[in-house]
Amino acid sequence: MSIRTTRRNRSALRGLAVALGAVVALTGAAGTGNAAGGSGGTHGATQRALDALEQAGMPGVAAEVSGPQGTWFGSAGFADTSTGRKRTAADHLRAGSNTKSLVSVVVLQLEAEGKLDLDDSVERWLPGLLQGNGYDGNKVTIRQLLNHTSGVHDMVSTPEWRAYMNGPGFLAHRYETRTPRQIVDMALKYRPDFEPGTGWNYSNTNFVLAGMIIEKASGHTYAHEAERRIIKRLKLRETTFPGTDPKLPAPYAVGYSKLYAENPGPEIYDATEYNPAWSGATGEVISTTGDLNRYYSALLSGKLLPAAQQRELLDTVETGTFFRYGTGLIARTLSCGVKVYGHDGIVWGSLTSTATTADGKHTLTFHLNGDWLEDGRLYEDVFEAEFCGKG
Numbered sequence: 001m002s003i004r005t006t007r008r009n010r011s012a013l014r015g016l017a018v019a020l021g022a023v024v025a026l027t028g029a030a031g032t033g034n035a036a037g038g039s040g041g042t043h044g045a046t047q048r049a050l051d052a053l054e055q056a057g058m059p060g061v062a063a064e065v066s067g068p069q070g071t072w073f074g075s076a077g078f079a080d081t082s083t084g085r086k087r088t089a090a091d092h093l094r095a096g097s098n099t100k101s102l103v104s105v106v107v108l109q110l111e112a113e114g115k116l117d118l119d120d121s122v123e124r125w126l127p128g129l130l131q132g133n134g135y136d137g138n139k140v141t142i143r144q145l146l147n148h149t150s151g152v153h154d155m156v157s158t159p160e161w162r163a164y165m166n167g168p169g170f171l172a173h174r175y176e177t178r179t180p181r182q183i184v185d186m187a188l189k190y191r192p193d194f195e196p197g198t199g200w201n202y203s204n205t206n207f208v209l210a211g212m213i214i215e216k217a218s219g220h221t222y223a224h225e226a227e228r229r230i231i232k233r234l235k236l237r238e239t240t241f242p243g244t245d246p247k248l249p250a251p252y253a254v255g256y257s258k259l260y261a262e263n264p265g266p267e268i269y270d271a272t273e274y275n276p277a278w279s280g281a282t283g284e285v286i287s288t289t290g291d292l293n294r295y296y297s298a299l300l301s302g303k304l305l306p307a308a309q310q311r312e313l314l315d316t317v318e319t320g321t322f323f324r325y326g327t328g329l330i331a332r333t334l335s336c337g338v339k340v341y342g343h344d345g346i347v348w349g350s351l352t353s354t355a356t357t358a359d360g361k362h363t364l365t366f367h368l369n370g371d372w373l374e375d376g377r378l379y380e381d382v383f384e385a386e387f388c389g390k391g
Helices: 007-016 041-055 098-112 142-146 159-165 168-173 180-188 204-218 222-234 289-300 307-313 377-388
Strands: 060-067 070-080 323-325 330-333 339-347 350-357 363-368
Touching (some): 060 377, 159 168, 289 350
Antiparallel strands (some): 060 070, 323 330, 350 363
């Protein structure tokens, strides 16, 4: 999620880290080189916001904007600091929790087809899975999974996850495969965060469960359904669900990481490769800035859902933070009053964020190929620059 430095928003960010289990706003700096300007024009403020991220120590940052005036691309820093290769609009990236939006759209489409209902219980679709240790799947609905009001504990917040996938654990286990059931069981060892419907907490486990429900309701994996229903329909040719393949298609930006270690030092690691099964339905997808723009623009302009499901998509709940959360969507209200919808994706070596206006006509995606940042305001400044002209 956003990388502001208040304690409350650090807590929100911790939950939004798809496969991490640690706050992104860690101390440290990395990366070399000078800022590489974009095309300028009316996006001068946005380019300056990108430059500020590179100057703050990010290895590289790239942004693409689509709108009534056409398409703009800007960058700063490098895709590969060892060779000096610059960021490009063709770079593939791990989109992290943007996957959640695609999963939510599949569920909403299944509801529109009468194959499930958002108010169905988890018990109906996954009998016996959410039972015991304070859980009762009869009381948790699909809707509560998708808007994070279920109370189901986040597997990313467990000691087991931190041991496996943070710090040295990442280097030892990143190529291993975990099934959705194994990931869910990691979380269910711990009691619910609250009674269903009585609070809000970002839990990646919710979307592992949602992916399992899609398979039960459709007979196919969430990835198959998203590819058939969304990716092929919108001709998102650079967007894929890699399954267990640890590699990124070329070209790509190297994913530089401090591995979310508890006490990070100056060491920076290449975290580009890992088994996406660790993220699964919470953060598996690979895409590009252009494909993400096309997806969110189509989604917000109503091209993927009937009117009833579009209303459910945009029905947001209070989170106790500076953003509201819909059905797999983050809703930001910026300082100039503009409201934008999208999602952030945070995985090892990669931070991706997309936002689009309510009509889908003005869309921004930006990507950092480093996963730490001292001053989280610089992250939110990119939104403010593009949509409010500040900076």
